[in-house]
Amino acid sequence: MEVIVFVKRVPSFEEEEVRIRQDGSTLDLSGIPFRMNDWDSYALEEAVRLVERFGGSVTAVTIGTDEDDEVLRRSIACGAKDGFLIREGAFVEPIRRAGLAKALIEKEGLRFDLILTGVQAEDDQFASFGGILAGLLKIPYAGMVVGIEEALGDSLTVRREIEGGMQERIRISLPCVLSIQTGINQPRYVSIMGIRRASRVERKVIEGGKILSAERSRLRLERFFYPEKKERAKMLEGDLLGVCQGILGILREKGVL
Amino acid sequence: MSYNLCFAEVRRGKFEEKNFDMLGLCSLLEGQTFVLLPKSEIEVKGVERIIEVDLREESFLSPLSLVVVFEEVRKRYGDPEFLLFPHSSFGMDVAPYMAGYFGFSFLSDLSSEREGLLLKPFFSEKALAGFQFEAPPPYVLTVRSGSFKGLARKEGMPEREQLRIAILEEKRSFVEYVSEETPDVDISKADFLLSIGRGVGSREEIPSYEILAQRLKATLSASRPVIDKMWLPKSRQVGISGRTVRPKVYFAMGISGSFQHIQGMKDAECIIAVNRDPNAPIFQYAHFGVVEDMHRVRDMLLELLGKG
Numbered sequence: 001m002e003v004i005v006f007v008k009r010v011p012s013f014e015e016e017e018v019r020i021r022q023d024g025s026t027l028d029l030s031g032i033p034f035r036m037n038d039w040d041s042y043a044l045e046e047a048v049r050l051v052e053r054f055g056g057s058v059t060a061v062t063i064g065t066d067e068d069d070e071v072l073r074r075s076i077a078c079g080a081k082d083g084f085l086i087r088e089g090a091f092v093e094p095i096r097r098a099g100l101a102k103a104l105i106e107k108e109g110l111r112f113d114l115i116l117t118g119v120q121a122e123d124d125q126f127a128s129f130g131g132i133l134a135g136l137l138k139i140p141y142a143g144m145v146v147g148i149e150e151a152l153g154d155s156l157t158v159r160r161e162i163e164g165g166m167q168e169r170i171r172i173s174l175p176c177v178l179s180i181q182t183g184i185n186q187p188r189y190v191s192i193m194g195i196r197r198a199s200r201v202e203r204k205v206i207e208g209g210k211i212l213s214a215e216r217s218r219l220r221l222e223r224f225f226y227p228e229k230k231e232r233a234k235m236l237e238g239d240l241l242g243v244c245q246g247i248l249g250i251l252r253e254k255g256v257l
Numbered sequence: 258m259s260y261n262l263c264f265a266e267v268r269r270g271k272f273e274e275k276n277f278d279m280l281g282l283c284s285l286l287e288g289q290t291f292v293l294l295p296k297s298e299i300e301v302k303g304v305e306r307i308i309e310v311d312l313r314e315e316s317f318l319s320p321l322s323l324v325v326v327f328e329e330v331r332k333r334y335g336d337p338e339f340l341l342f343p344h345s346s347f348g349m350d351v352a353p354y355m356a357g358y359f360g361f362s363f364l365s366d367l368s369s370e371r372e373g374l375l376l377k378p379f380f381s382e383k384a385l386a387g388f389q390f391e392a393p394p395p396y397v398l399t400v401r402s403g404s405f406k407g408l409a410r411k412e413g414m415p416e417r418e419q420l421r422i423a424i425l426e427e428k429r430s431f432v433e434y435v436s437e438e439t440p441d442v443d444i445s446k447a448d449f450l451l452s453i454g455r456g457v458g459s460r461e462e463i464p465s466y467e468i469l470a471q472r473l474k475a476t477l478s479a480s481r482p483v484i485d486k487m488w489l490p491k492s493r494q495v496g497i498s499g500r501t502v503r504p505k506v507y508f509a510m511g512i513s514g515s516f517q518h519i520q521g522m523k524d525a526e527c528i529i530a531v532n533r534d535p536n537a538p539i540f541q542y543a544h545f546g547v548v549e550d551m552h553r554v555r556d557m558l559l560e561l562l563g564k565g
Contacts, residue, residue, distance in 0.1 A: 011380075014455070014513065015534045018383040027384070095356065095363055119349070124379055124386070126365050127344075128353035131320065135357020140428040141320050143350040159435060162268070162346045163497050168315075169432040176428075179349075183485030218362040218392035222374050225385040227538075233530065233546035243547050244557040247508075247529060250545055254527050256449035256506045257473060 001056040001151070004110060005047040006101060006117040006129065007040040007075055009068040013122075024223035026090070036071045039118025043180035045187040046148065047116045048079035054151060057081040059110060063088055063097055069203060076198035077190045083201070084108070088208035091124075093219045096212070098132035103211040105137075108204075114156075115177040119144055127179075134177035142172050143179040259288035260305070262330065262337040264323065266347045267314045272299045274406075275343040280304065281405030282398075285370065288338055292415070293326065303410030307417045315431035318347050320354035322422075327355065329420055336395045344399035346498075356397040362390055368401040377401075381515050382538045402497075402520065440492030447476035448505045452495055452522070455482040456511020456533065456551050463488050466510075469555055472562045478502070480512045496521035511551040514539030 011032045019028040036044075047058045060075030060083040062068045072083030086100050104110070115134075120127035127143075134141030146167060147159035154174045159167045161181050172178075208214075236246045251257035263279040265272060272294075280303065283290040289305035295317035301307060308330060316322050327340075340355060342348035344366045356363035366377045374387030378401075390396055444450060451470045457463065470477040477493065484494040495502055496518040507525035512518060514530070514537055522528070523542050530543035531554050540546045547554065 013380040013383050017536050018380055020384065094353070094365075098357055122380070125377070125381075127349045128356070128363060128365050131350070131353025132357035132363065134320075135354040135359075138358065141350070141354050142429065143353075144346045157432070160346065160350070161498055164501070165437050165491070165494070165499055167435040167437075169435050170319075171430050171432060173428040182481065183487075186487065216391060218390060219364060220389050220391050222387045222389050224379070225371065225376065225387060227378075227382060227385055227541075230541045233540045233543040235540075235546045235548065240549065240553060240557050241561075243549065244554060244561055247545075247547070247554070247558065248561060250527070250529060251449075251473070251506060251508075254506050256475070 001050055001054040001114060002112045003047040003050055003056065003058045003114045003116060004061060004105070004112045005040075005044050005058055005075065005080070006061050006063075006115070007044055007071045008037045008062060008118075008121050008123075009034050009064060009071045010037045010121055010123040018226070020224045020226065025221060027224065034067070034070070036074055037118055037121045037123075039120055039122075039180065039182055040071075041118075041187045042182050042184050043116040043118045044075055044078055044080070045185045046180050047114075048188075049185060050114070050148065051079070056113070059083065061086065061101065061104065063092060063100055063208070072203045073195050073198040074190055076201045076203075077194035078188060083203040085203060085205045086208050086211070087205055091221050093217060094126045094128045094132055095218055097129055098136055099212050100208050101129075101133050102136045104206060107211050108206075113174045115175075116180055117177070119179045119181050130177045130179035137177070140172050140176040141178075142170060142176070144181050145178045146181045146184050148178070148184075258334075260291050260334060260337050261286050261288055261339040261341060263290065263292045263304075263341045264348075264351065265292050265294050265301075266318065266343050266345060267295050267297055267299065270297060270299075270314070272301065273343070273345075275345055275402040277406035277409045278400045278402055278404050279341040279343060280410070281408035282341065282367070282400055284408045284410055285405070286339060291334070291337070293330070301415065303413050304415045307415045308420050309417060311419060311421045318351075319429055319431070320351045321429045323351050324355065324358050326420065326422060327359075329422065338394045338396065340395060340397045342397075342399045344401045348399040352397050352399045359395075361395045361397045362392045363397045364388055364390070365399040366401050367398055368404045378516065381513065383536065401516070437491050441490060442476060442492065444476055444478045444493060444495065445500045445502050447478075447502070449473070449475040449508070450478045450495070450502060450504045450506070450525075451475040451508045451510070452478040452480065452512060453483055453510050453551070454480040454512030454518075456513075457483060457488075458511075460486070460488050462552065465555060465559075469559060472559065473508075475508065480518045481515070509539055509543070510554065512539055513537040514542060
């Protein structure tokens with residue numbers, strides 16, 4: 001099974017404060033750690049496992065700047081055969097991202113049975129790349145996949161997550177695109193040494209503008225806002241002992257302790 | 258005549274609450290509101306037209322079927338200005354596919370409107386990005402649950418028509434709904450939940466929180482990252498894709514408060530949150546907050562409880 005997996009390197013604001021620059025439309029990313037988008041780690045792992053089960057190979061692709069090569073090296077260390085970096089500017093709207101992906105597949109003649117990607121990226125949270133790409137390629141799509149159960153001939157049985165703890169089981173024909181939800185597997189550990197070794201494997205760099213002309217943007221990011229602060233929480237302050245006594249006091253007052 | 262087309266999510270015969278956010282948004286847009294439904298008895302007020310498609314809901318809720326359905330709708334009415342979806346598992350499955358298939362402009366997870374800009378959250382709600390479309394319609398939008406539903410009109414009976422669909426895509430087919438294995442405990446019935454999140458850090462820390470829960474006489478639950486790592490069973494998950502809970506006290510430790518988590522616990526009577534990050538979104542929803550390492554709070558609470 002030939003699998004293409006799309007991965008993205010994202011700034012991680014998990015424990016960081018977002019700072020909007022003076023211009024209002026860009027963020028100050030200095031000092032912010034970057035890593036592979038969490039959802040994509042699961043998609044990558046799933047791709048590698050499928051190839052371990054059925055044979056074939058995994059190709060990793062990312063869209064971004066030279067620094068994003070890091071996620072390609074990580075992908076190769078995980079088991080991908082090779083990687084492509086499509087070089088593009090800062091904010092790339094979802095339609096163009098997917099357009100670039102389609103152009104790469106066609107121009108490089110990449111063969112595939114399956115395309116995997118994460119459900120969404122932690123940064124812009126569009127949750128749309130896989131779906132738009134499938135629509136452009138006019139091949140079947142399923143989003144929020146939490147299990148790939150079996151492959152029969154040219155189709156797969158997969159489970160999709162829906163709300164309220166429910167899932168649906170569907171059959172889908174290959175070739176297709178699946179967006180992978182977190183928790184579908186346990187991504188393997190990748191050592192620094194492994195990532196270093198991966199830098200010996202070739203990663204091709206393709207200029208985005210050369211494979212897809214930059215048409216007028218459809219969606220313009222005008223500016224960022226901070227969310228409105230509701231300031232609802234009463235903060236318990238002071239030393240740890242006092243704070244914890246405060247917590248127990250609240251629990252007693254609410255009658256649960 | 259201009260119109261906006263709402264793709265309704267119907268599960269097990271029920272018109273899902275999140276559909277009202279699309280309808281609310283439509284009250285701000287020009288043109289008539291059309292609602293597309295699978296075969297059902299459902300009535301929707303406050304819209305101009307209901308198009309009932311001759312498909313069972315399981316076949317309807319699929320990107321491949323809805324492409325065929327939409328081709329029929331546009332033959333009758335031309336292209337809408339907006340194609341609207343809830344930002345749910347269904348919307349995320351279908352809306353981007355539609356945008357790619359038909360080459361329409363796309364924006365997802367719309368949560369509010371400000372200064373003429375369409376706002377969507379970035380970075381787990383730590384920033385909002387304001388967008389403007391630069392291309393002509395149609396536009397495909399997914400709408401965040403809870404964002405516009407207050408604006409939905411409630412009066413006025415729509416025209417209702419049937420749409421028969423001849424061809425059905427065979428390349429993706431529904432097999433069955435699957436529910437989780439029988440849960441060991443029903444967290445939605447607990448009065449007091451001690452809930453742990455990503456901040457817990459490693460599997461080795463879990464047993465000490467089980468002990469803390471016992472000592473507090475609380476039920477242990479968790480946010481998605483803990484469940485994804487399989488440190489606790491799926492039945493313990495609080496959030497949109499897990500359980501919705503309304504306990505007397507929800508004590509959240511190391512949970513930053515993603516939208517999907519908040520939706521599952523925001524109606525708790527009292528929310529206490531402990532998090533190292535003073536900017537964690539959960540403090541916007543909590544009644545009481547503590548900026549501190551969760552493990553330090555755990556250790557101190559165990560010590561205090563030990564003394565009786």
